[in-house]
Amino acid sequence: MASQALLIKDIHMEAKIFSRRLLLGVFLVLGLSALLTGRLAWLQILDFDHYSDLALQNRVKISPLAPSRGLIYDRNGVLLAENIPSYNLEITPEEISDMQGLLKSLQQLLSLEESDLNRFRKQVARSPAFESIPLLTNLSDHQLALFEVSRHIYPGVEVLATLQRHYPEKELFAHLLGYVGRINEAELAKIDPINYRGTTHIGKLGIEQQYESLLHGQSGLQSREVNSHGRPIRVLDEDRPTEGDSIVLTLDRDLQQIAYDALENESGAIVAMDPTSGEVLAMVSRPSYDPNLFVHGISTKDYSALTSNVETPLINRAIRGQYPPGSTIKPLTALAGLENNTIDPVTKYFARPFYQIKGQERKYRDWKRSGHGWVNVVDALAVSSDVYFYDMSHRLGIDKMAEMYAQFGMGSITGIDLPGEKQGILPSRQWKKKRQNIAWYPGETLIVGIGQGYMLTTPLQLANFTSCIAMRGACREPHLLKTQLSKESGKQDLTTEGWQIELNNERNWDYIIEGMVNVMHAPNGTARRSAADAEYKIAGKTGTAQVFSLAEDERYNADELARDLHDHALFVAFAPAENPQIAISVIVEHGGGGSTAAAPVARKVLDAWLVRKDTKPDG
């Protein structure tokens, strides 16, 4: 207020300035109004004859033609997403003499909802009488049959076919393919309005969303001649729409089915990929759902059943589920120790039942009550000795461990061609400082070394690092698109990308792979039962991820715990060990031990891929 008091305003000058500008404003308004009036006089008086003729001859109506959506196949040409005819019941009002009676009769015949009728009546009021209006969309077979039988008594009522997206494999590929649904307001703002003019559905999730631009195609248009009442007489010109490109995925339908069945009714995830190419062969997340429910708009009841399910069937656990890796991380911890010369491949260490940091009371226990005795790194992997890794991690330090994990993609997305991938957590000194602003405690290093504590990984990340080990550092980016089948540019195969992990000592690959082979095939290997009678050599690693922490002196006892506190069972593997063709990760939520709950699941998938492939004549 002080500054205002100091400011002595020249009120008359202000009024004068304003009045001058206002006068300019008046001239501007009058001038622009004259411009508009002139423009309209030109159109309505001078050009009246011209436009009047045009209005009389205005015989051309243009309507968009939506392209049909590209199909999706598995690697062997099995159809995963198709377009099937869907039937709508349509009525042309001008052909009906008694609309009320007709609607009543149809309502009884097909048990229509009152809301359908109201929507229909509204649309009738707004449209010309010769235009046919849908009364019911997506008729069931039963409704279709009922109508067909009595069709003759309903002139002016027709069944019209449109194309609708359908997923014949239902639950099996729900998380991978996603689904299409009606375009919503947010999507409307982001799509090309010209190209989507005739389109009602858009890819919402998964492959359908990821490759929307390939699958959609180019819309066309049709001009029709109409008479002076607007009734269409004939088609004048048609610019056919260009179909969307079909795509072939890297997935194998049969392998997916076997993996899906192998999980039985457990919640969990499986990712299987070809380590030589990064092609994802199967990706399962259970429980699943039927994506067909979403295509026509899911009912509130079905939707709340899906969202209220505590097992979260809508979430793709393979890329969005984040779990502690448990002992499956040990091969990478071992590699970090070997590369930094913290351990050497031959020296044995006496693994007691527990480990203590010097000067601290706390006992870090081994999963095996009696301890493992004298073990070197290869043995430690085979028997999954916690104490061996506690000791090594303590001497190695978190920084070097985190550096090694990061090289294998921990803590970052793999970049797979699916939307919504999570990156997990790669704990490090900086990460903890940033997240909690607390210093890193030495004890936490020990826990991370056996894959517990802060560390979180997705099943895809686990399969990805296993595949890196299988290829001895020649990593391939996991991906799902194999081939694009374009009408214009023909068949295009996708080239795979990758990166190389260089070790100081290439021999170190041999030691961790040997350890992983011993997990499966040594007499004391943790997963030896799951490799029994295998026709090929497997390299694997079991893991058990704690869902909650036990006090120092407690022991885990499954019988005493609620099911949702049971450990997660994990398992990663690749096979054949000397010539890897498949890498796999399995997670069984609250399944208990990795060796008993997860490894047998993986064995079924490995058998299916390797044994079946060998017997196939064309491989």
Next chain:
Amino acid sequence: MVELSGERRSRLSLRLDPILLLGILLLGCLGMVVLYSASGQDLGIVYKQAVRIGVGLFVMTLIAQTPVHWFRETAWWLYLIALIMLVLVLIVGDIGKGAQRWLVIGPIRFQPSELMKLAMPMAIAAWFASRQLPPNTIESLIALVLVLVPMFLIVRQPDLGTALLVGSSGAIVIFFAGIGWRLLLVLLTAVAAGVPVLWHFMHDYQRRRVMTFLNPENDPLGAGYHIIQSKIALGSGGIDGKGWLNGSQSSLQFIPERTTDFVFSVYAEEFGFIGVAVLVLLYLSVVLRGFYLAYTAQDTFARLLGASLGMIFFVYFFVNVGMVSGLLPVVGVPLPLVSYGGTSMVTLMAAFGMLMAIGTEKRLMPQ
């Protein structure tokens, strides 16, 4: 003062400007007549529009009773609140799925850019009123920043059309405040130079829309076709029109968005050039009455605010008619008071409420 207001209250007299009110009512009623035809004789739409106008008139009457200095005192607060809500819309909009232009507070769905359409001219007028006119370069540039910040936020929503309208509502105040011609020239040059920079920061789909906006033939099914059909409707209306409910372009659905953005085409087809001339005169009388109320106002703030509100109303009218007659590119601006739609009706009526408060206040002040 006390006696005077006491006396007025005893007569139960409302502070309304009868001439402005008449113009508004005539336009609103004319609108409902056209809407009945444009909607294919749907009384439901006419009824809903009547309710909206009624609510709008109520808001207008309330605001017209407010002392003008309140507008000045609340200007900055309103501007600040609108600004915060515009930021909020961007943040919340990122999380939520649906439209990013809306803010939901309990049962109320609210578009902050609508509040900004009022807060912007109020704040800029308050800024200049606290200084000596004409503004120097620095004062003008500060006002410009006040205009550009909300514009930038609305562009991010993204809603280029509304951003331009909100921006012009502020720019009009700067013009009426007497910004120097030389500075105006420099600014216009800068705007022209800034276009390529803006282009660089736009999304792909926004660029596509701008291209369609500039060249409707890019979009044979959309804007281009619409403009051709709209021009046929206007031209075939002739001098005296085809008569109410008899517009073939409208009833055969050749005209797009018949009840909203293209309602003028329906009107001009059915009522011809005579009808158009009447409508232009009606709009002009509302705008010029607004200017007159501003001219006779007591202080600089009231004059600036009043004149700019009148001018904004004219801009909406001009842009809409210019668009349907093919003079201007197609932007989604409704014909004020006539087009069907509720979001902008309340804002518009609130603005008229402020104009009436400005126009009637002087009679309360002893000369």
